[in-house]
Amino acid sequence: MSMRTDDLDLISDYLAREMADRCIPGLAVALTDRHRLIWTATFGFSDMSARHPVTPIHRFQIGSISKSFASIALLQLQEQGALSLDDPVTLHLPWFKVRSRYGPITLRHLMSHTAGIVTGTDSSPSAYSEVAGLSELETGSAPGSLFHYSNTGYKVLGLVLEEVTGKVNREVLEEKVIGPIGMDDTEAEITNGNRPSQPVGYTFLHNDRPQRSCPELVPSTWFESNTADGSIISTPADMAAYVRMLLNRGVCGVRRIISRRSFAMLTDQVAKPMDARPGEFYGLGLSTQSVGGRRVIGHTGGMVGFVSEIRADLGAGLGVVVLNNSRIDSSSFAGNVLRIARALRAGKRPPRIPRFDSTRVPRASEYTGTYRCGSKNVKVRASGRTLLLETGTDAVTLEFRGKDRFYANHPEFELFEIKFGRQGGIVEEMLHGPDWYRGPRQLSKTQAEHPETWNAYAGQYRSHNPWTPSFRVILRKGSIFFVDSTGEEVPMSPLEDGSFRLGGDSRSPERISFGRLVHGKATKAVLSGSEWNRVSLP
Numbered sequence: 378m379s380m381r382t383d384d385l386d387l388i389s390d391y392l393a394r395e396m397a398d399r400c401i402p403g404l405a406v407a408l409t410d411r412h413r414l415i416w417t418a419t420f421g422f423s424d425m426s427a428r429h430p431v432t433p434i435h436r437f438q439i440g441s442i443s444k445s446f447a448s449i450a451l452l453q454l455q456e457q458g459a460l461s462l463d464d465p466v467t468l469h470l471p472w473f474k475v476r477s478r479y480g481p482i483t484l485r486h487l488m489s490h491t492a493g494i495v496t497g498t499d500s501s502p503s504a505y506s507e508v509a510g511l512s513e514l515e516t517g518s519a520p521g522s523l524f525h526y527s528n529t530g531y532k533v534l535g536l537v538l539e540e541v542t543g544k545v546n547r548e549v550l551e552e553k554v555i556g557p558i559g560m561d562d563t564e565a566e567i568t569n570g571n572r573p574s575q576p577v578g579y580t581f582l583h584n585d586r587p588q589r590s591c592p593e594l595v596p597s598t599w600f601e602s603n604t605a606d607g608s609i610i611s612t613p614a615d616m617a618a619y620v621r622m623l624l625n626r627g628v629c630g631v632r633r634i635i636s637r638r639s640f641a642m643l644t645d646q647v648a649k650p651m652d653a654r655p656g657e658f659y660g661l662g663l664s665t666q667s668v669g670g671r672r673v674i675g676h677t678g679g680m681v682g683f684v685s686e687i688r689a690d691l692g693a694g695l696g697v698v699v700l701n702n703s704r705i706d707s708s709s710f711a712g713n714v715l716r717i718a719r720a721l722r723a724g725k726r727p728p729r730i731p732r733f734d735s736t737r738v739p740r741a742s743e744y745t746g747t748y749r750c751g752s753k754n755v756k757v758r759a760s761g762r763t764l765l766l767e768t769g770t771d772a773v774t775l776e777f778r779g780k781d782r783f784y785a786n787h788p789e790f791e792l793f794e795i796k797f798g799r800q801g802g803i804v805e806e807m808l809h810g811p812d813w814y815r816g817p818r819q820l821s822k823t824q825a826e827h828p829e830t831w832n833a834y835a836g837q838y839r840s841h842n843p844w845t846p847s848f849r850v851i852l853r854k855g856s857i858f859f860v861d862s863t864g865e866e867v868p869m870s871p872l873e874d875g876s877f878r879l880g881g882d883s884r885s886p887e888r889i890s891f892g893r894l895v896h897g898k899a900t901k902a903v904l905s906g907s908e909w910n911r912v913s914l915p
Contacts (some may be wrong), residue, residue, distance in 0.1 A: 387721070388714055388717055392624070399590070400594075402422050403701070404701055405420075405435065405613040405700040406698065406699050406714065407611060407614055407698040409617040411624045431576055436575050436612055438578065439683075440677075441678070442609070443606065443679065445676055449643065450538055456635070457867060460537070462484045465482065476516065478516075482494070488530075489659060489661055490524050491522065491525070492520050493518040494516055494527050495514055496905070496906040497528040497606075497905070500840075504532040504536055505536070508533050508536060510906045511529065514905065527609070535604055544772075556721050557629060558619055559629070559630075560619060562611065563611040563612070567600075568603075575610060578683050580594065584862055586864055587863060588863070589776065590784075598843035600607065610745040613698050617696070620686070621696065623687075623689045624694055636911065642661050643660055645665070647659060650664075654666060666809070668712075671690055672690075674688075674691065675688035675689060682704065690719070713730050739762075743804050744804075749815040757807070781796055782794050792849075795811050810860070811851040811852055824854040824855060827857060833897055835852050835857075836899075837915075840910065845904075850864075850902070856868060867880055877889050887905050889905070
């Protein structure tokens with residue numbers, strides 16, 4: 378397949394526009410078909426302060442896309458008879474232990490994120506340390522019954538790879554996957570030695586709250602990593618070679634990387650994520666989705682200062698790589714590039730992709746009215762498809778974050794998202810952190826009471842963990858919520874032992890407990906086995 382320069386310019390224009398609208402510092406993109414690299418391009422800066430541009434040889438941290446590399450290596454070892462995906466983990470790691478009333482966890486369960494174990498907090502750079510910590514935690518569901526994404530699970534798989542082969546994870550992935558594909562500019566570990574080849578990764582200046590649509594950025598914390606859940610660095614061209622292998626169902630040139638049977642297992646519809654896109658499932662290391670009757674496989678990746686995605690349209694024979702050196706969301710880019718490329722290749726008019734605009738609000742008039750919380754009153758009014766929040770003498774435009782969710786760039790509201798509650802489809806209340814604002818149609822005049830003991834837990838907790846530097850616990854309307862460093866609220870359910878389950882699903886393995894009370898306030902919180910400490914900050 379070949380594409381005209383004008384066609385590629387259309388894709389470049391789309392990406393440059395999206396980058397500017399979202400304030401992404403740098404981007405590297407590649408487009409490939411089954412036979413060759415069609416196009417690669419770089420945008421923006423690898424170092425914003427020095428104004429150094431991103432180049433094709435910059436190696437980005439690809440994060441969780443690395444999981445599919447580990448899965449391919451495990452599938453190869455199964456083909457060779459060195460292991461079976463249905464082996465209990467303890468067959469290869471006798472010391473592996475997790476509290477469970479269910480049957481044994483197998484390699485297959487870990488590969489499909491259905492082992493029932495925690496996501497993991499990345500509290501330690503050592504896979505051994507985090508995996509050993511599972512012995513203090515409890516599974517939430519029977520293996521194979523529930524998708525619950527787990528980075529820790531892939532750390533376990535990396536240790537299995539090392540135990541079976543007698544080699545470190547980097548050597549295994551480079552010998553079995555990276556080398557055979559010819560990814561010469563790719564390494565399976567992040568070290569001080571290869572740091573100069575990487576662009577600077579950027580994260581948010583404010584790491585304890587929701588972000589405005591164009592957030593302020595700072596260089597992210599640097600750390601070394603060699604675990605199987607996400608330690609690969611690569612260029613756009615090398616990642617395009619990986620995607621070509623996927624488009625060819627496990628074949629690279631004249632060499633088969635994994636068998637047809639193994640490729641089918643890699644991309645099978647094993648489990649359905651809770652936040653899945655329509656027609657999306659997870660296999661044994663890759664997601665798979667039905668799009669317009671075609672099968673699209675891929676994976677996203679996130680590091681402290683990087684976001685990445687690969688998508689391979691098996692029916693159309695097209696694949697795309699998007700590498701971003703910031704925490705800013707670029708999850709729509711790969712799918713939209715594929716849509717444009719498919720249309721152009723077919724000689725059709727490319728689809729119109731609406732410009733990103735966080736101020737456009739569907740059915741804005743539904744939210745209008747005056748909301749009251751004690752002595753505080755705010756007014757929400759619509760101006761076309763824009764919503765304005767008026768507080769005192771200030772008026773601020775609300776940024777749309779999803780159904781009934783908004784962000785206000787105002788000192789009184791910047792720590793939490795603004796949410797609207799409905800009854801019978803009618804907006805009746807506004808929620809902001811611990812505050813409950815009764816709306817113009819609010820029927821209930823009093824909020825439910827929470828247990829007095831919960832007062833000890835509300836507050837902000839911090840650690841030096843760059844992945845989750847902060848979270849808050851809030852009380853509202855008789856309930857208790859965990860609010861992560863991005864502003865996402867998760868309900869907490871009390872358990873008999875005094876701890877709380879995180880999430881609305883009773884099968885969630887995530888737990889939080891509190892301790893060391895001083896002056897009636899908990900000074901520490903233990904989240905899924907790792908410790909955070911209360912701080913007296915806003």
